[in-house]
Amino acid sequence: PGFEINDLGYMQSADMVLSFLWGSYREWEPKTFYRNYSVNMSMFLANDFGGNILDKGLEYGANIGFKNYWSFRMNGNISGGGLSSGALRGGPMIKTPGSVSISGGFSTDSRAKFEVSTRGNARRGFENSSKEYYIGQSYSYRPVKFASLSFEPGYSNSFSQWQYVTKKVYNGTDRYVFASINRKTVSASFRVNLNITPDMTFQYWGQPFVATGGYSDFKHITDPMADRYTDRFNLYSADQISHNDGSYYVDENIDGTVDYSFNNSDFHVREYLSNLMFRWEYSPGSTIYLVWSQSRDYYERSGEMDYFRNLGELFNNDIAFPHNVFLVKFSYRLGLR
Numbered sequence: 001p002g003f004e005i006n007d008l009g010y011m012q013s014a015d016m017v018l019s020f021l022w023g024s025y026r027e028w029e030p031k032t033f034y035r036n037y038s039v040n041m042s043m044f045l046a047n048d049f050g051g052n053i054l055d056k057g058l059e060y061g062a063n064i065g066f067k068n069y070w071s072f073r074m075n076g077n078i079s080g081g082g083l084s085s086g087a088l089r090g091g092p093m094i095k096t097p098g099s100v101s102i103s104g105g106f107s108t109d110s111r112a113k114f115e116v117s118t119r120g121n122a123r124r125g126f127e128n129s130s131k132e133y134y135i136g137q138s139y140s141y142r143p144v145k146f147a148s149l150s151f152e153p154g155y156s157n158s159f160s161q162w163q164y165v166t167k168k169v170y171n172g173t174d175r176y177v178f179a180s181i182n183r184k185t186v187s188a189s190f191r192v193n194l195n196i197t198p199d200m201t202f203q204y205w206g207q208p209f210v211a212t213g214g215y216s217d218f219k220h221i222t223d224p225m226a227d228r229y230t231d232r233f234n235l236y237s238a239d240q241i242s243h244n245d246g247s248y249y250v251d252e253n254i255d256g257t258v259d260y261s262f263n264n265s266d267f268h269v270r271e272y273l274s275n276l277m278f279r280w281e282y283s284p285g286s287t288i289y290l291v292w293s294q295s296r297d298y299y300e301r302s303g304e305m306d307y308f309r310n311l312g313e314l315f316n317n318d319i320a321f322p323h324n325v326f327l328v329k330f331s332y333r334l335g336l337r
Contacts, residue, residue: 013086016054020044030067037064046082052093053082069109076102081126088176089164094224095232096162099125115140125160127229132158146195153188163215168260170252177262178233180217186210199281206274208311212304213267218248246301268302271295272314285333293327296320 024040039062046054057080063073081098088094105119117138124131136154143149163181167174189207196202218241219233226232242249249261276292298313298320314320 015048015085016046017049018044018046033067035065035067035069038062048085052085054084055082056080057098069111070106072104072106074102074104076100087162087164088221088224089167091167091174091176091221092224094221095226097126097129097229099123099130113142129162129229130158130160132156132160148191148193150191151188152190154186156183156185158183161217165215165218165265166262168250168262170259175260176221178219178221179215179265181213181215183211183213185212201279203277203279204275206272208314209269209271209273210311211267211269212302213265214304215265264301266301268300268304269297270299270311270314270320271297272311272320283333285331287329287331289327289329291325291327291329293325295323 020042021044022040022042024038026036026038028036030036039060041058041060043058045056048054058078059076061073061075063071065071078100079098081096083093084096085093087096101121101123103119103121105117107117108115115138117140118136119138120133120135122131122133134154134156136152138150138152140148140150159180159182161178161180163179165177165179167176169175187207187209189205191206192202192204194202217235219235221232222234223232236250236252239254240251242251243264246264247261248264249258251257252259272295274294278290279287281287296314
């Protein structure tokens with residue numbers, strides 16, 4: 001307390017003390033089918049300087065390296081939930097449900113010409129408050145010693161009943177409006193590395209990205225500290241909320257008069273990022289870089305996902321006009337003694 005870290009820069013959260021007990025066991029001596037392995041487990045407790053418990057739980061992890069140089073890893077987390085001072089964006093603290101999650105992946109021999117890596121995770125909130133999963137792949141190929149190619153696609157899908165929407169005032173009382181949100185994200189990055197000579201290299205990187213979010217089941221917080229999960233909020237009925245022209249209108253007392261309104265927050269983001277770089281060390285310690293960076297993006301109020309159509313629209317200059325940056329960097333080493 002009293003120390004303001006934001007005087008130095010931007011910090012998302014503060015007022016937290018994290019305590020944990022962690023233990024690990026590692027085996028480095030190769031045995032029957034493995035080269036090494038390790039397991040670990042930890043318990044954690046997070047509280048603020050007022051003594052309020054923000055989170056508590058248990059984490060575990062394990063990884064193993066096989067004799068064929070493949071590897072496997074797994075991690076998990078059980079959170080008991082606690083209190084959040086930031087969920088209501090400046091409002092009172094609210095009880096948050098806990099969750100359970102698991103993640104893992106494997107990788108093939110990194111020394112080989114062709115390497116594959118898979119990773120994924122899944123998480124589920126207690127009281128059916130949230131759920132999400134992610135799956136990603138990585139493919140790397142080195143056809144010759146001086147060239148490499150990589151491709152990394154990924155997909156995620158998440159649902160949460162605890163998405164903050166806005167704050168309104170009704171009869172002199174703050175109304176913290178929340179909603180359920182279903183988010184989907186598809187992305188893929190690819191890279192080409194070419195070492196023309198030890199002093200001359202070429203690299204290209206690109207990443208298409210599509211994300212959507214659809215809001216539903218709007219609600220307002222009624223008792224943020226209620227023991228029962230469903231007693232902390234009240235869902236708007238069909239008679240209380242209506243949607244028209246990109247906005248939601250709430251008639252909370254159903255008297256035929258709109259009490260407050262807020263915008264439709266559904267989103268659909270499409271983006272393509274790319275970098276093309278050429279490097280030439282024309283003299284020892286002296287280098288020239290030529291870089292072309294391009295970004296394309298498009299945003300609309302829609303929660304629908306159509307990946308291939310969305311990607312095609314990114315290259316339509318009438319919809320997503322490109323933003324180009326060209327950079328030349330030159331350095332010369334002075335031979336001073």
